[in-house]
Amino acid sequence: QVQLVESGGGLVQPGGSLRLSCAASGSISSINLMGWYRQAPGKQRELVASITSGGNTRYAASVTGRATISNDNAKNTVYLEMNSLNSEDTAVYYCNAARGSGYSVTSYWGRGTQVTVSS
Numbered sequence: 001q002v003q004l005v006e007s008g009g010g011l012v013q014p015g016g017s018l019r020l021s022c023a024a025s026g027s028i029s030s031i032n033l034m035g036w037y038r039q040a041p042g043k044q045r046e047l048v049a050s051i052t053s054g055g056n057t058r059y060a061a062s063v064t065g066r067a068t069i070s071n072d073n074a075k076n077t078v079y080l081e082m083n084s085l086n087s088e089d090t091a092v093y094y095c096n097a098a099r100g101s102g103y104s105v106t107s108y109w110g111r112g113t114q115v116t117v118s119s
Contacts, residue, residue, distance in 0.1 A: 001027040002108040004095045009113030016117070017083035022095035022110060024076045033098040036069060036080040038091035038115075045094070049080060062088070085117045 008020040020036065035050035049059045049069035057069055068081045078095065095110040 004110035006110045006113040020080040022078040040091040
């Protein structure tokens with residue numbers, strides 16, 4: 001019911017910045033929460049940032065102060081902007097959307113976009 005497509009990944013120099021985009025389609029009006037996750041080789045997927053339908057945002061401690069999650073409802077797109085990138089930020093970044101509450105919560109995932117921070 002919800003399709004997510006990430007874009008904006010690529011090779012970034014240390015100290016650089018990027019903006020990831022997540023284009024959503026389908027029954028997006030039912031989404032309560034969206035977030036960006038990342039998974040580096042040999043590590044578990046971790047939450048980077050999230051934003052609720054009410055606009056409340058949360059960030060992982062590792063990116064607080066250098067990451068911003070936002071949305072553009074007119075374009076059905078959620079963004080993740082990051083700066084001061086370092087090698088530890090190298091990972092596949094995934095967009096996530098969640099719907100429902102109480103008895104049931106359903107999550108949707110994009111295929112991910114690779115971010116590589118290297119000189």
